[in-house]
Structures are given as C-alpha cells and as structure tokens.
Amino acid sequence: MRRLSIAFVLVIGLCALAVGFGVQFNGTDVYPDPAAIDADYAAHVGERAHLWTEAVGTENGRLVVETEGLYLRVSDPPPAAVEVGDHVQIYGTFGPDRQFETEAYHVQSAGGVWYMYGVSVVGIALAAGLFLRRWRIDPDQWRFVPRGGE
Incomplete structure (x- = not known):
C-alpha cells in the first residue's frame, strides 16, 4: 500500500507540474505578441x-x-x-x-499530427504488450510479478 501511495503522489505531482507549465507558458516572451x-x-x-x-x-x-x-x-x-x-x-x-x-x-500539417498520434499509440501498445508478455498483475498485492513465478 505504501508503494501505491508514493506512486499516486508522484503522478499527481507530475500532472500538477504539467498543468502549471501549460498555464504559465503562453508562447515565447522574447518577442512582442x-x-x-x-x-x-x-x-x-x-x-x-x-x-x-x-x-x-x-x-x-x-x-x-x-x-x-x-x-x-x-x-x-x-x-x-x-x-x-x-x-x-x-x-x-x-x-x-x-x-x-x-x-x-x-x-x-494536419496529416502530420495524425501520423504523430498514430505512431505514439502503436508504440504504447507495443511497449505494453512486450511488458505484459513477461509480467502479470498480482491483484492480491497490487504489484507486477514475473509470469510463471509465484
């Protein structure tokens, strides 16, 4: 439970930093608008x-x-x-x-944006698939364990 709490706090902190940056950064301030x-x-x-x-x-x-x-x-x-x-x-x-x-x-271009998102989704799916081939979720202890190992 301690690991889950720490992970939760870190994810919330990361989200807060990303949102804070987005709110503060509105383009470059070096040049006039x-x-x-x-x-x-x-x-x-x-x-x-x-x-x-x-x-x-x-x-x-x-x-x-x-x-x-x-x-x-x-x-x-x-x-x-x-x-x-x-x-x-x-x-x-x-x-x-x-x-x-x-x-x-x-x-x-608009097509380039869709290509970027498409490649990102495929990359995420491949990474998740490769990870989950070797690891499984242990729902009793809320952790990842190697497949085949108990």
Missing part, C-alpha cells in the same frame, strides 16, 4: 522574431501567414510546400510592407 506588432508594424521592421502562424493563402508568389490578426508574406517556405490551414513556425526578420524574411521554418 502579434497584436503589438500589427498595431505598430513600422517600429518592428528589422527586428528578428519567432512566430507560430497558420497558412492562409498566397500573394505575389509568396506564402501569406496569419497569427492573431497579423498577416505576413514570408520568403520561405514556398507556397507549393504548404497547404492552407497548415501551421507554420517561422523565424526571421520583419521587412517593409509586411514582408518576412524567413531564416528557418517548420511546417506542421
């Missing part, structure tokens, strides 16, 4: 920024992204590599006329 950039865009020209955006279309051969009302035309990724609705992380420099010179980017 998109609404502040949009309100006075000219003051931010030449600054570097890291933004989480969503692809909304193309204009003049450039991808147009949006985050919290801030629309930008980015130099990378190319419009052919992104579909409308994909999430795009961009890092680079603000240019005039709402141009964003991208130094690094990462595209996360």
